[in-house]
Amino acid sequence: MMRSLYSAISGLSVNQQAMDVLGNNISNVNTVGYKSGRAVFEDMLSQTLVGSTAPSDTLGGTNSTQVGLGTSLAGVDTIFETGSMQSTSVNTDLAIQGDGFFVIKGAGSSDLLYTRAGDFRFDTSGSLVTSSGFYVQGWMVDPDTGELLTEGTTEDIVLSSAYQTAQAKVTSEASLAGVLDTDADPSIVSYPSLLHYADTGDSIFQVYSDDGANMDLADNESIKVKAHGTGMTEMGYIYNTSDVNLDLASDPQLLVYINSNPVTLEYGVDFNTMAELANALETQLNTAAGAADFSVAVVDGTINVTRNTVVGANVSIDSFSGSPLLAVAMSDLASVYDDAGDTKSSDEMYYESQIYAGRDFTTLTELASAIEEAIDGNVIPTDEFNVTYDSATGQFNYVIDNTLNSALGTLRLSGFSLDKAYSGTVFENNIVPAGAVIEAVYGTTDTELSNTFLRTAQDDDPLTELFTSSGDSLGLDATAILQFSAGVAGENLAGTATIPAATSTLDDLREAIAAYMGYDSATEDDVLQHIASLDKNSGKLQITGEKGSPNEIDFVKFEVVGSGTYDTFYDYYEYNTVQEAKGGTLTTSQTIYDAQGNAHTVQYNFEMSDSLDNVWKLTVSTPDDGAEISFNETTGNQVYMHFNANGSFNYLTTESGQRIASLSMNYDTGGGAGVVSDIEMDLGTAGKFDGIYISSDDSGITKAAQDGYATGLLESTLFNSNGEIIGYYTNGQVATIAQIATATFTNPGGLTKVGDTTFQKSSNSGDPAIGRPGTGFRGKVAAETLENSNVDLSTEFVNMITTQRGFQANSRVITTSDEMLQELMSLKR
Template sequence: MRALWAGVTGLQAHQTAMDVESNNIANVNTTGYKYSRANFATLLSQTTSIATAPTGTLGGQNSTQIGLGTTVSTVTKIFSQGSIETTDKDTDLAISGSGFFVVSPDGGTTYKYTRDGDFEFDADGNFVDSNGYIVQGWLQDEDTGEIDTTSPVTNITIAPGLTTPASATTKVTVKANLDSGTSVGTNKTSIYSLDSNSGWVDTDGDGVKDTAEVHDEDDSGSNLFTSDDELTERGIDFGVLYDSDGEAISLNEGQGSWISYADAETSVTISDYTAVNLDITINGTTITNSGPVDYTDADDAATQLASLINAQTASTGVTATVTSGNKIVLSNDNSTGTTSATRNIKIVASTADTTEIDTTSVITAYQYAYTSSGATTSTDYDDSETRYFTTTEDLRNAMQTDARTNVDYTGDGASDINDSVSIIVNDSGQFEISNTTGDAFNEDDGDFIEDDTIDETSLNSILSNHSVTLATGSVLGVGIVLSADTVIGGTTYLAGATVPAATINAALTTETVTLPLGSTASGTGTSTIESGTNLKSADETSEDYDLNLTVTGLTGTNISQNDSFISVMDAIQGTLTAGTTTRTTENIYAAALTTTTEIYDSLGSKHTLTIQYTKTGTSSSGGTEWSMVISVPEPGELNSGVEPENIVTGTISFNSDGSLSTYTPRNLTYTANNGSTSNQSVSLDFGSLGQFDGITSFDKDSSTSSINQNGYAGGDLTGISIDETGTIIGSFSNGYSFSLAQVAMATFTNETGLESDGGNCYISTTNSGTAIVGQASTGSKGSIQSSALEMSNADLSRSLTQLIVIQRGYQASSKVITTADEMLNVLLQMT
């Protein structure tokens, strides 16, 4: 009977195993299905004798137990990874690794768990599975735009027809390199233009420096712009400039050039030739004869003396030419040599000299040398004083000052005034020299006075040569005898009339007063001249001199000639006759880079933000310094109340290793003036100070690797994609993509303890443990693959083999029953 019932349990157990395996085969194509395994266990056994221990000489005996059959103790779910099958639906999701999607059949009150990622959006925008259960996760916070995965999960719902409003730009991030090398190629721009005035700009064109026109060309914080909104009137350190090929001029300390504005020339006429003794020093070289020489006549003396001087031309640069028989003309065109030994004509005559060649200095050439430590430009008539320059403005001003006031054009041993010479830096980045005619208003020869006092003698001297326009607020200390009919304070005073000071001063409280040429002061006293008054120095006349420009190298102790600088400057060489055209140097460039990006206002309107970088010098740490011009198209404003309002300037500097040192501004205030929100704050992120994560300055080509901003226009949702963390990303018609939601994932301590609930879902049990919910690809949670589904992990070949095993087990159990039955029949036949 025991065998009979054991066979019955075998049939029952194998029938259950058949059910389990049949279910596996039935779900071989079920998405996310995990196959099950029937586990067999023995039933209780009948013990007919127990085991005994060995005693004395009698050995121990095992127990006698007869089994009573088998049963299926458990059915185990096998959560091995199923194969991933790609699909054509963006919202299909597959889990690679551990974890389950969380879905809710009742709007988030209860949860179920599934590996089936066949999801889609329903008519209300709910993200649902094939059962209509809503997928759980986290939604984007509308205020911050972030997804908080630490908050409780909720229904994932994305409203149909979703739009995103415009977002104003609040940050611009730039990654770039500004070339610190000696060759910049085409990444260059012409140096800033400079006018002929130093320390001010004649904005009203009256030739007089007013307080409002004061401007320091070397102050990077003082800005002037052309009518085309180009930065102007700013000097640049000459040590960082480039030639037309983009190659660095590379001026080192003390390097520069000699520049001559005219041939140095003087003459002497030999009259007493009977006992002429030559004993002079020219430019440091002693020239003498052996002591009194008899000459046939003055012409002979002049010829022989000239020969002695010409014998030393290689050392002095001075040549002697005999004209008119007994006249010696000494000249130096300043075209040879690189030191002061061959420049100008500096004659020192000893007491033994009887040639009538006097001690004199005819200076027409000066040396201009670069220094990085700040200009110390001399304004004296003395060629032993080097004109040191740092910036383009330093050099321009030094050259113009010398050409106007420190050149002996006439050869009389004293400087002459040639104030119509003008040197500027034009829009092409060239030093441009012009030599107009007439007497120009300028400070170099005292032509104008502002906020100053003048005595009666000086005023009379000026009136003898020029009319004087007194600015409002001036106070005369003397009356004026008029040389022509003049209207003062609404009253016409005839020529010859004396107008009291009090009358003129009364008129000056509200108007300007012009005193005609030839008027004279009546009385004694000083007058106070207000800014805006046009005065010309008393000794000025229209003296015009031709220029003969020569540029040569400059050398000195441990100072070599800079050929690049000479090559740039020597284009001005040649004659510049008064009143003729100009002469210019080669184009001079600064390293530069321009980057642009689009920024958005609160309405979503797009505007262009342009940043121009120009290399202007080196920092104290040995790195480079650059100026920045940041602009937007008009009518946009970045600089409200300061013209031009659409431009701001700044600086950026680097350490000697090319890392970012500092920059300004850090923030912009933008107003589009199109109805959008005004005073929009935009921060500039050029990288971390001392680091290489933003803008750098290495010896490599200037380029912008990336420039990004965080604003955008409004847009409509046009597409959905999902990344490996389960983040649902919306693509909008404005070209931007945003994270809209994130699918949650759950893991369990014992996932085999989950209970199947139909519809490819599981529910948690006390044996599975509580669900641990979080985002994919973190901790033990697997990653998510979109446009893919996880296939069933049921192996058909394994299942079919298992069917054979189960079938044989079932057949064997049935054979036990029939055999037991036959044995019972035999027993019954014995009775």
């Protein structure tokens, strides 16, 4: 009976202890990093009433009969299940995601404690401590070397004065990356068009008159080749002064009234040529006079009637009728011829032949042939009229060569002109001078010249044979020497370009200018980039500079040394800037630092130097007073950047063309900080686009970097997932200051709770494995986060109910046992 009492008493005791565990769990339901406990029961020693027996041949085995003596508390387990994570706005709140403990220790103690509660803060001394004042352990960065000393033992994390300031760093490396815009315009200067004598093969549509006017001929325009009719001219091709054909084929009879008597002269019967008409009329007049008093001749396209003597009777020409146009042309001959010397002339009559521009002729030589063919054999006997074009003088030569037939006497060409169909007289006035008369007695020649025909100047034209656009000779004689000077990019070019006019062509001048301005090269195509071919530029000398405003042509100037005055040359040869240079530049700046942390400005100026060869000039300067800057390998402040055809960077050279293996820069502060020397400059890798490159994109710097900085003060700290404390300084530097330590145990359940939500190692927990978070099964650190208690209230309340029922049941065992004892005592009574 007493056994049940003692068993129940043990049951009351252990359930009371279990309730203590539950109460502690519930009281720490909001404790950061708290790990809940669990009470574990075990039964006590049992009393054996009957021992067990082994089976025999006759009986089976029997079990022992035992009565238990109650229960006891086997232990209280700590549940290390991770609690839920709660975000906070405190940057020193930490939580471990996974296994491990923060390592801490008390002031003046060498014993380490361990906790999951990461509600840390910095105290006034800069130490990272727990809410209870324990020092958080970890490793500090060596302030001199920047090395994190994780190989040694842990220490207090203290942001001492050594970490409050980031020491200034002198700049040792600098780099630039960006694009230089090649879409730039060069400056272009242009001189007025020059002219030269036209060539025999030049098109009539592309030549100019002697005053520089365009020939006003249209394609397929008709041109009448005209001259006074001569004795040999067929009357069927005769035109009156109104350019109307006499049309004798339709009405061939001319009726002449002489002394009131009608005389009929018929075309094709009595006459065919002008000379035959004159002879027929002369015969009729002498017949009427009864004597050879009259002579009738063809003079400059007219029929001239002259009474030479008065031997016979008086004669009068009363009128003309019949063929109307011929009668009108002859009407001025009507008169009384009664005195010697009486003379009358008919209207002028012309031979005309029509040719077409672009159809019968195009070139000047073809035009000469067309004119000759029209006149030859119709006005002048065959082969005795020649028309040629002389390219040496730019003139048409109209020649009567009267050396073939002595019977013809004097040959005369008058009234000669070319009359174009459409309006305008430039061509007409230039091709045949007004009033031109060509006359040659037998055995001689006579020549009449047209005005000068000109074309735009070409590269191979001599300098002494040039004309202005107004047709005036440029005036360069054999003694003239041309001198050319210019200014580019604010500097006058050294010396002058000199070339003698007597032995030079325009092409020689082009090459001399190109060489003088630095534009010459091995091929004509390269020269054409800068000094245009006059062949292709309408006779204009045009100079195109390098692209970009840094290559602006400031001025150009011609001078002439010689025996002449050369006024025409000076008046005419003034250039006009037809395009201003633009683009081709980029200016940027960069800040570097000296040993004292003082900031200095470096200005970079990129200028397009040679667009053809993809060369840019880089100039460095500084606006700082008293400071000087230079490139180490050049002893100056300029280098030249050479780029590949695809725009990628290629190499660097000095101004003299020497290649630079590696570029560095010196900056003399002019003050106590001394010289910032050997700053390694990185402008790009050859063949790549990782630095400065050229393109048609807009210019701009995409990246400018250097490794120096000024002195900075610690502004804020943050923790990363590795538990590192990252310091942010006012100079923009970011540095690792320290790293917190975490520890794991072989048996974390063996740790001893020592209050303040901390644990202490025990003989059964094993030694701590201390290391960096995220290594060796240690979890990573979450900043601005706390781990909540892992107490589950619902589980605790259920356990509380079962514990209460256990306690009640054990108390019932005691009261029941007591009643049984009372019944036993009552038997005695």
